[in-house]
Amino acid sequence: MPLAAEASQPLARASLGELFYEFLKVSLLGFGGGIVLAHRAAVERRRWLTEGDFADALTLCQFMPGPNVVGIAICVGAKTRGALGALTAFAGFVLLPGAIGFALALVYLGQTRVPLVENVLRGISPAAAGLMIGTGLRLLKPHRRDLRTILFAALAFAGLAIVKFPLLLVLATLAPLGVAATLYNRASLR
Amino acid sequence: MSALGRLTLYLALMSSISFGGIPSVLPGIHDFVVIAHGWLSDRDFANFFALAQTIPGPNMILMMSLVGWKVAGLAGALAAAGATAIPPCMMYFVGYRLWDRFRDAAWQKIARASLAPLTFGLIVAGGTVMAETADKNWQAIAVTTAAAAFLLSTRINPLWMLGAAAMLGALGLV
Numbered sequence: 001m002p003l004a005a006e007a008s009q010p011l012a013r014a015s016l017g018e019l020f021y022e023f024l025k026v027s028l029l030g031f032g033g034g035i036v037l038a039h040r041a042a043v044e045r046r047r048w049l050t051e052g053d054f055a056d057a058l059t060l061c062q063f064m065p066g067p068n069v070v071g072i073a074i075c076v077g078a079k080t081r082g083a084l085g086a087l088t089a090f091a092g093f094v095l096l097p098g099a100i101g102f103a104l105a106l107v108y109l110g111q112t113r114v115p116l117v118e119n120v121l122r123g124i125s126p127a128a129a130g131l132m133i134g135t136g137l138r139l140l141k142p143h144r145r146d147l148r149t150i151l152f153a154a155l156a157f158a159g160l161a162i163v164k165f166p167l168l169l170v171l172a173t174l175a176p177l178g179v180a181a182t183l184y185n186r187a188s189l190r
Numbered sequence: 191m192s193a194l195g196r197l198t199l200y201l202a203l204m205s206s207i208s209f210g211g212i213p214s215v216l217p218g219i220h221d222f223v224v225i226a227h228g229w230l231s232d233r234d235f236a237n238f239f240a241l242a243q244t245i246p247g248p249n250m251i252l253m254m255s256l257v258g259w260k261v262a263g264l265a266g267a268l269a270a271a272g273a274t275a276i277p278p279c280m281m282y283f284v285g286y287r288l289w290d291r292f293r294d295a296a297w298q299k300i301a302r303a304s305l306a307p308l309t310f311g312l313i314v315a316g317g318t319v320m321a322e323t324a325d326k327n328w329q330a331i332a333v334t335t336a337a338a339a340f341l342l343s344t345r346i347n348p349l350w351m352l353g354a355a356a357m358l359g360a361l362g363l364v
Contacts, residue, residue: 126337175308
């Protein structure tokens with residue numbers, strides 16, 4: 001279990017090179033499910049952050065504008081190596097893959113489509129979606145006996161995925177309700 | 191103001207309010223560059239979107255750099271990418287610094303306990319919405335289910351699952 005392992009081992013300090021390399025990998029291999037790979041790298045493999053630190057950063061990024069996975073890169077970089085770490089993670093995540101991608105795109109725009117590439121992507125997209133679902137469920141797992149957590153996770157899920165309300169509306173409605181429930185149930189904090 | 195200046199300012203504004211990611215402001219960007227200014231056609235916009243999805247890396251930043259490239263060449267590409275990436279990244283950095291500094295404050299414990307459950311639900315929902323567009327047949331649904339189940343119950347590196355799924359796709363099985 002990740003939680004038991006976490007308690008027994010101290011966190012590791014990230015080098016700038018490792019930050020760059022890990023987020024370059026997350027960016028190039030993420031396929032829309034970058035959160036999964038970022039979690040794997042930062043929490044499980046490198047032990048730069050605890051499970052709780054990661055969930056914290058994720059929560060903050062959900063409630064801020066912008067591409068959330070880039071936000072995770074910035075937070076992990078900032079947590080382990082400050083401003084320079086954030087910049088390094090950003091460079092690995094955005095600058096290099098962006099430059100390569102831009103060059104590839106310009107080449108591709110002049111070509112006809114390649115069926116093999118499209119087939120491969122048709123296989124990857126469902127797996128990437130499944131990994132993202134799995135990540136959310138795994139973050140929920142330690143809280144599975146906490147009724148309030150399960151209830152609000154279910155409400156957020158239903159609002160976005162079933163009723164298909166816009167994200168901003170879901171957040172603006174459920175965040176105050178969540179705070180009210182927490183205040184009502186202060187015992188859950190202790 | 192030049193087209194490049196207007197595009198850059200508009201993208202910087204949009205990225206600053208893109209709660210939930212750039213896709214949430216994509217309709218606004220489409221109206222600005224295609225309808226209001228006619229810098230690119232509807233078809234260009236759709237092509238850039240599809241292309242950005244298929245190239246690994248930061249998809250939406252790449253898409254905006256292609257839009258900028260169409261408007262003002264390489265300078266346009268750089269300005270558009272910067273306007274899309276930099277404002278949210280500055281906010282993430284400053285936001286995280288504050289969040290981390292006050293991590294033991296009472297208000298933050300309440301905020302964390304209240305908002306984390308929503309985050310978990312939203313991530314599952316994000317995956318579900320992605321699955322709805324990606325899963326066109328039962329094979330694809332099986333791949334999604336298997337990937338979620340493996341991630342939840344094993345410690346297998348997720349890259350193996352992406353690789354296996356890529357293989358199934360290449361063989362034409364998905």
